[in-house]
Amino acid sequence: MLALLAVFKIDNIILMDLDGVVYFGSKVAAGACEAMAYLRNRKLECYFVTNNSTQTRRQYVSKLKKMGIAADAGHIITSAYATAGYIAKNFPGAKVYVVGEHGLKYELKRAGIALTSPENADTVVAGLDRKLDYGKISDAATVARRGRFIATNTDATFPVENGLLPGSGAGISAIACASRNPDVVIGKPNRHIFEPIETIHGHKNARYIVVGDRYETDIAFAMEIRAISVFVEDSPINKLAVEPAKFKHLYPPDYTIRTIAGLPRLLEKIV
């Protein structure tokens, strides 16, 4: 009887977005620490899943630690990390030209992938690059025309204190216009960013709960992996973005909370 119960036990695994949910830029969200403490007390496993490819997983660990949130690198999934894993698995000998920042280059190198100049590359990997310029767009397009084109994510924008900045998607649109669309996009809403977690939990009776503040990214991702979706509406992106209503219609969330402070009460009901 006990054995039977054990078979039907379902693990609830939280896939938590970071920017706009747990913090806003460098400011921790009110109630975030309490929500994390609640998950810990309930023994609910939580992965932090972010499309941001500019920082390493270790940088996220220390960023969260400063905010009073304990996390290990194994529970931080960035689009850079998932991209590195995807290339190491599918194209192990790839010679990669990177358009992106430190986090992406670090994770690729750590996965044993060779980074090279555009002349010698057979693959371009593009993520957010705040030093993007015409020369990089041109080089990336040249590589994409003759080889593979892999995008970490295609977020259109991200919020900062006084507005929105162009996301990874802006640079990728420029490269794509001058060459062709990416072969694959790794980040949310695509399931490739889920693969590192699926490898660990895919065989279990696991139910995933995605918490995020973007319809077209987080909620669409939840639909893609058949997870429960929790939309966090009180985020800068939803005040600043041009057409959130359009995306709300396309990707209706299962649950909506105002801020992460409302997560424990919701989980009390649904877990």
Place this chain on the structure above:
Amino acid sequence: MLALLAVFKIDNIILMDLDGVVYFGSKVAAGACEAMAYLRNRKLECYFVTNNSTQTRRQYVSKLKKMGIAADAGHIITSAYATAGYIAKNFPGAKVYVVGEHGLKYELKRAGIALTSPENADTVVAGLDRKLDYGKISDAATVARRGRFIATNTDATFPVENGLLPGSGAGISAIACASRNPDVVIGKPNRHIFEPIETIHGHKNARYIVVGDRYETDIAFAMEIRAISVFVEDSPINKLAVEPAKFKHLYPPDYTIRTIAGLPRLLEKIV
């Protein structure tokens, strides 16, 4: 009887693309001078119509002169010139933030349009800018989100000696991703670039003949303004571009010639 004939006289007006047809970069196309001499002898009026917004009309006059081709500025229509005319006519008080090069800034100023910083602008005008960077994309997107967004043209690429470089369309795609699509695109295939010519000839019995090397730009433009289209197939863009066949299917030309050297013989038949 003579009067009647005069009424039905049709002016054939050539709208001639430049790069890839009359010259390749700084190299005049074989047969271009002879073709121009033929037009002059036949008294066929010819406008040079280019989506390139980086140079002024005067710069084109001297460029063509060096190649042995006589042209006056009044017969050179650049997307920059047409954009300046469009804004002067439709939004005379516009305060414009420019993403673009000298030719665009010059034509806008010449048309009496105020150029300003992104903070003070109500309109962003974007063309090819080979010094494009992340900051310009970000500033342009910010202006586009709160004001007008006007694109000189959306050419994906342009050919250079050793390959393709990103065209105006690449930068505009980046800005559009981070904000929204342009309100209006002036250059070919759109008819706005035709407006300066239409103003002069629109009342006459004029038949237009578009000569160009891009299906999606020149031939589509000919279809847009109900002109006869002549496709010049032996151009670098048609050897280097990724999917010319797709566009050939969408925009079938009326006539195809290998190079501009074949134009006089074709015009002998159709004019």
